[in-house]
Amino acid sequence: MNWHKTTLEVHTQGKALYPVTDLITSQIYDWHIQEGMCFLYVQHTSASLVISESYDPTARLDLESFMDRVAPENQPWYRHILEGSDDSPSHIRAMLTDTSLSIPIDEGKLSLGTWQGIYLFEHRARGHRRRVLLRWWGVE
Amino acid sequence: MNWHKTTLEVHTQGKALYPVTDLITSQIYDWHIQEGMCFLYVQHTSASLVISESYDPTARLDLESFMDRVAPENQPWYRHILEGSDDSPSHIRAMLTDTSLSIPIDEGKLSLGTWQGIYLFEHRARGHRRRVLLRWWGVE
């Protein structure tokens, strides 16, 4: 069993889903990995991970719109408002999605389904530098 | 450390939670696994995984009803409607639940709690063949 690790940095420009599949795929290729498990971990509480449809870009727009509706800004009951009106909604949206993911690797690549893509979901209005820890365990 | 892998196929018949605990349990038994970690991964963007109560079937009905309410079909703001009115809601429901799970194995079986069952959540109106990747790492 072998073990690799690195940290990916994703520069965001405000609320949206940012594709990170290629970033992860090329790292796995560089490591000459054959099979095992890939672990992703986001070191933030206002950004998260989502695996969703990568073919039609409107699928992503609807996921973003859903979040604006289920966890909108400026609710009178928010108490955590020090850092702005997007602060509490961003923690709620992160809670509803994923901080960690584990994805199988087979035959040298991520075993994503045909239409699956991996996204970093930025929940803050402004852009940020987001850190995604990438770990791998398996057979080279 | 050892490593096993297989792909489980689950045939669904439209929106509902389908129990898959027995399917996974019997595979672990066949592999003569003693302990380690079991990883599950769904290769779809309109089906997902949920661990929930397995005793009273009405618990499942309420989870299904909740999804119909929080992410209903035919919302005027949906843009991703090419594949039908259940398309965008299915991606939203998948986002709110799990694409990957990691479950400990101890003394030859999954370490589920007393009332826990593992379910594949079909989010599309029609039936599908769903693929669940099963990976295991540990001591035989």
Place this chain on the structure above:
Amino acid sequence: MNWHKTTLEVHTQGKALYPVTDLITSQIYDWHIQEGMCFLYVQHTSASLVISESYDPTARLDLESFMDRVAPENQPWYRHILEGSDDSPSHIRAMLTDTSLSIPIDEGKLSLGTWQGIYLFEHRARGHRRRVLLRWWGVE
């Protein structure tokens, strides 16, 4: 590759987020772990795991309030009401959050982001003893 395991017990006093970061951190310290992956698994269907902001306590209050709004008690459409009005909402809240988490360990500690804390989310009105399985794999 090495492997450690234990079960943590968390005593809750009704619906709230309970910090468990220190409990996990001290166990990892006791095991003299250097790096690898930490796996957490909750053996319950009415309690779950969340990673969220640990600095300002009001962030937690808003997550709790959100759950009271998105999955309130006493909805006329609930069928799973045998164990009380907090029964079905507790399964819904568990479904929307995490039953399993995988977190990297580096340089002898959990690789949490600066503001991240790990919480057990109790979804039942009464207190419970909750079991969190802790597994670790890596290099000592």
